[in-house]
Amino acid sequence: MTELTPIAHPLPEPLIDLVAQRFRVLGEPMRIKLLDRLRDGAATVGELQDALGASQQNVSKHLGILHGAGMVSRTKRGNSVVYAIDDPGVFELCDQVCGGVRRQLAGLEALLQPAEPAPS
Amino acid sequence: MTELTPIAHPLPEPLIDLVAQRFRVLGEPMRIKLLDRLRDGAATVGELQDALGASQQNVSKHLGILHGAGMVSRTKRGNSVVYAIDDPGVFELCDQVCGGVRRQLAGLEALLQPAEPAPS
């Protein structure tokens, strides 16, 4: 089950929509921050709210979206609700994107400051 | 240089924004389709327009966004403009997301059909 059948090349429409939707879930800074914070371990809404300095409602809403996408798990504990990473694959995604961003930034910096100081 | 320095854990804000922006670029079905089509090789705007059945302006706009994100390259050839994948990393991303979607779908199907393969 861990092996991936190479995906059909002309991606079927429904799959395209699902993929795009999933990417869009990761396309908000607040949600990236939440996932990044949850990398340290499970946390309650209040802890996340405090860590990110955002409103409780906003944090709760984004956590709901992440949960709806199956990326985080929800667990009631006493009066609080504990969220945790449910799909570790998101970290690989983020890391890859970070790599891409770095390459892009490196390229831009290379343009601005060529390793060889431009002889005038 | 191909290896990635483990990214700082509390992701710095600007990096978070860049990552989110990059994810958002991939969060549109049309752009996924364009990248998927470009997987077969470089193509002009007209070819992509024909392959996807979308308007020329729309295709051009999305290609511009992909190009702005450094994911595709642009090359003028005669009267046409040829686009090609510039950052092959996007495919790994898409494949990983496809895997995630599959796991999710498998889980849902498992819930709907607990033990019955029921092929017709």
Place this chain on the structure above:
DNA sequence: CGGCTGCACAACAGTACGGTTGTAAAGATG
């Protein structure tokens, strides 16, 4: 039991984004 804490849901305003229409620039064609 009354009050307090922690979380989620609903409604709303502001904004961003996608798709369309119209048009202009660059190059081929005859």
Place this chain on the structure above:
DNA sequence: CATCTTTACAACCGTACTGTTGTGCAGCCG
């Protein structure tokens, strides 16, 4: 040179999303 093709840009509209405000609900505590 006139015209057709190919692409990009700008303006517009409708939709979707984000963040806030207000509120309801469940579980602790005195």
